[in-house]
Amino acid sequence: MGTTNKIALITGGSRGLGRNMAISLAKKGIDILFTYNNSKEEADRVVAAIQLQGQKAKAFQLNTKDIKSFDGFFKEVATYLEKQTGEPNFDFLINNAGTGLYTPFAETKEEDFDSIMNIHFKGVFFLTQRALPLINNGGRIINISTGLARFTFPGYSAYGSVKGAIEVLTRYLAKELGPRGIAVNAVAPGAIETDFGGGQVRDNRELNTRMASVTALGRVGLPDDIGGVVAFLCSEEARWINGQRIEVSGGMNL
DSSP states (O other): OOTTSOEEEESSOSSHHHHHHHHHHHHTTOEEEEEESSOHHHHHHHHHHHHHTTOOEEEEEOOTTOGGGHHHHHHHHHHHHHHHHSSOOEEEEEEOOOOOOOOOGGGOOHHHHHHHHIIIIIHHHHHHHHHGGGEEEEEEEEEEOOGGGTSOOTTOHHHHHHHHHHHHHHHHHHHHHGGGTOEEEEEEEOSBOSSGGGGHHHHOHHHHHHHHHTBTTSSOBOTHHHHHHHHHHTSGGGTTOOSOEEEESSSBTO
16 A cells, blocks of 8 residues: 555445445545455455455454453554554544344344444444544544434334434534544435345345335436445545434435
8 A cells, every 4th residue: 555545444344335435436546445254255246346446445254242352453454554554553444344133123132133233333432432543634534324214114213323323423422532633424325236135235126126216306316326425524625524424325215
């Protein structure tokens, strides 16, 4: 990694929206570090796709609900960056990793709730806390939320609620990190065709049609609709956007 290049760290960058964010950022001349949970093969393919854009890339295995592993993970990141650039620091943190939970409120099990809470809120809270010493002043943090924190569909009470918590946390981070010049924003996608949540929106025609029918632009989203927004928020042009929730849903449930 050349010392002139900015560097982004994306959690959950091996597939879906995270993959698209990684490639969109690489197209803007940013070097990429990203985490994957299970599939090293998918991660290796993303590394290759980023290198095709002429940028450096490195994948790290991480389970973002295993908070005890974060110190070791950031040691690994810092060691890698010091070798590459002479410094352990990076510029942008994108908290994207996550899984879905679709269960009616009355049937939600405590262990499923705890898993969603640990991945989407507690994990993000403490991963960001551990990252702070490595994020350059003037950097950016982007938390991925969901349209389901604003509007509701039955079955997403746990998932939507923890994403609501992420949106509040985003404002607190923006306030507390302001003295370091770090801007913090949340991006809230609407319904997107990916393998997220078992690929429901992509593969279930009836659901896809229903989501499109409540979207002003008349279709569901694609990964390409999201990655560029995250890349924009890491650009110099976006420097004055801070503490905001930016919904990227084509106008769902307006």
